[in-house]
Amino acid sequence: MCQMTRMLIVNQCIVALLVFCCFPQFVVSGEVDAPGASNFYTLSATLSKGNKLALAYDIHPCCYLYKRSFSFQALDSEVIVGHVSFPESLRHYDEFFGDVEIYRGEVLITLDLDTSRVEVRSDSLSISVEHQGCSDEGVCFLPDRNVLRFASLPGLE
Amino acid sequence: MIACVVIGSVVTGILMSNTRTGLDVSAVKGAQNAQFQDLAGNWQQISHWDGSYRIVNFWATWCPPCLEEIPLFVRLQGEYKDRNVTFIGIAVDDADRVREFVRDNEINYPILIGSGDALRISEILGNKRSGLPFTVFLTPSGDLVDMHSGIVPESKVRQFVDKIR
Numbered sequence: 001m002c003q004m005t006r007m008l009i010v011n012q013c014i015v016a017l018l019v020f021c022c023f024p025q026f027v028v029s030g031e032v033d034a035p036g037a038s039n040f041y042t043l044s045a046t047l048s049k050g051n052k053l054a055l056a057y058d059i060h061p062c063c064y065l066y067k068r069s070f071s072f073q074a075l076d077s078e079v080i081v082g083h084v085s086f087p088e089s090l091r092h093y094d095e096f097f098g099d100v101e102i103y104r105g106e107v108l109i110t111l112d113l114d115t116s117r118v119e120v121r122s123d124s125l126s127i128s129v130e131h132q133g134c135s136d137e138g139v140c141f142l143p144d145r146n147v148l149r150f151a152s153l154p155g156l157e
Numbered sequence: 158m159i160a161c162v163v164i165g166s167v168v169t170g171i172l173m174s175n176t177r178t179g180l181d182v183s184a185v186k187g188a189q190n191a192q193f194q195d196l197a198g199n200w201q202q203i204s205h206w207d208g209s210y211r212i213v214n215f216w217a218t219w220c221p222p223c224l225e226e227i228p229l230f231v232r233l234q235g236e237y238k239d240r241n242v243t244f245i246g247i248a249v250d251d252a253d254r255v256r257e258f259v260r261d262n263e264i265n266y267p268i269l270i271g272s273g274d275a276l277r278i279s280e281i282l283g284n285k286r287s288g289l290p291f292t293v294f295l296t297p298s299g300d301l302v303d304m305h306s307g308i309v310p311e312s313k314v315r316q317f318v319d320k321i322r
Contacts, residue, residue, distance in 0.1 A: 036285060037286065037287035095224075096221050096224045097221060134220070134221070135288070138222035138307040139288035139306055139307050140219070141287065141288050141289075142276055142289070
């Protein structure tokens with residue numbers, strides 16, 4: 001490497017260092033690598049022949065979902081969401097809302113679907129799933145709504 | 158020559174963005190002209206309070222940490238009423254719930270009501286996590302000088318106000 005090239009690289013490093021020192025990028029408090037509304041959980045859904053819809057949540061360790069915030073609704077079909085089986089929840093104390101029930105980590109929720117009014121078995125199915133959660137460092141995320149679409153009702157009983 | 162190019166690029170980038178926050182200055186200014194209804198149903202915007210130091214807080218009634226920090230803002234708004242400081246609350250929420258909360262908690266600063274659009278404005282102002290509460294600190298000319306995700310420590314508000322001469 002010629003001396004000229006080395007000098008240019010050194011110059012660039014000095015410039016970069018000066019810029020870093022003089023104009024530090026702002027870091028929002030508590031935000032380093034913390035997940036946001038779009039990625040603090042994942043949700044997968046499995047529709048089984050037994051008229052059951054299994055919703056598997058995987059919630060980031062920093063965060064939780066409120067049990068009372070869950071709501072489920074069938075869209076554009078004759079399917080009715082029946083009994084919802086929630087796993088055992090955790091207790092959490094909110095200064096304003098008092099004792100509330102929350103979920104952390106992996107959560108499996110099962111919905112019984114009433115298909116007795118469905119006339120055409122090949123109908124598609126859309127289920128709206130809503131929930132709301134917060135992070136432990138005191139940031140809450142807007143109530144989130146997912147619409148799960150299935151191409152057909154798989155041999156519902 | 159390469160060093161000159163690097164310096165030029167850096168200077169250009171600095172001029173186009175807020176050096177403290179890294180945000181696009183024109184987008185930040187534009188966001189302050191977004192229209193929200195106040196509790197009386199009148200359309201307002203953050204820039205309506207140009208000329209005063211502003212602490213703009215995005216919040217919601219379904220957000221426990223948001224409710225936890227509001228009494229601090231009420232207290233400090235009373236304390237700073239003669240210091241050209243205005244707190245502005247922008248609720249990402251249902252209007253009726255907001256009105257009830259404001260009435261019950263005697264909030265003494267302007268409250269505007271938005272929904273998803275309010276959250277998008279907060280994102281333009283630096284709310285990378287799209288969470289609440291989120292608070293920005295603005296100069297009288299609308300320059301964004303600080304922001305905070307989560308409950309704002311009282312010391313942070315006081316530092317902002319203490320810089321006002």
